[in-house]
Amino acid sequence: MQIDIDDFTSFISIKERLSSASVRQCVSRIGVFNEWLSNSGLPLDKACVERFFAYLQAKGLKNNSLNTYHLMFLHLVNYSKDRGLPYSFFDGFKSFKKTKPDILIFTHEEIEKILNTKLRYGKFRGQNVDYLDFRYRTMTMFLAYTGCRYSEAAELTVKHLDISAGKAIFINTKTNENRTVYFTEPLKSHLAELVKNRSPNDRVFRNSIEKQIQVTDYSQDLKFRARTAGIMKRVFPHNFRHSYITHMLEAGVPITEVDRKSVV
DSSP, X not given: OOXXXXXXXXXXXXXXXXXXXXXXXXXXXXXXXXXXXXXXXXXXXXXXXXXHHHHHHHTXXXXXXXXXXXXHHHHHHHHHHHTTOOOGGGTTOOOOOOOOXXXXXXXXXXXXXXXXXXXXXXXXXXXXXXXXXXXXXXXXXXXXXXXXXXXXXXXOBGXXXXXXXXXXXXSSOTTXXXXXXXXXXXXXXXXXXXXXXXXXTSBXXXXXXXXXXXXXXXXXXXHHHHHHTTOOSOOOTHHHHHHXXXXXXHTTOOHHHHHHHOOO
């Protein structure tokens, strides 16, 4: 049995109302499962699912990654119920114990090293795309200097950016409340250059095909930039948020003010 990915995508997008990021993750996981299912020749039942998780563990996936597949199966159960398909294949499966990686903080010096490291991108579809370096570095500067979440930066539109006042308004936040962050130079100049001649509904940060920068692409770029800058610690976008909050506390900002502005 193969899962109809198009139909499954439609279900989780429309009936389950998942975010675009959650849809992408779910579809990616169902694709892995579909391929494994095809190669194994097994029917979709409890034994099959158990063997699939054993396969993932043998590949070295940790509990947090395994839980992304656990969540995918929960959506697959809902999909199967809705479509009149058998759905008992996931009965009795519990999520894996979550693990919390050590929180790593960038020093001020490391942040500046990353921001000052330029990369070459060469050609994409016959066009030189070295301009991506400025786009990615500006996004990194925005994350580092505002302490916002990656999703907030990625979804920010030009109309919610007030460069003259040095502020950005996030409307799709984790707490479902609008939030404003403030910035100064040199970020103001970088953003002014970045959004020059852009339409109000355009994303501020865009990739080579003028679409929203996806977290997987940005994370890969950030890791390479950090390694090029000589930074060997584990690197991911949320580092900047942790670092921003830590630096605020070190600068003497009261914890109540930090909590109000930057709940993780």
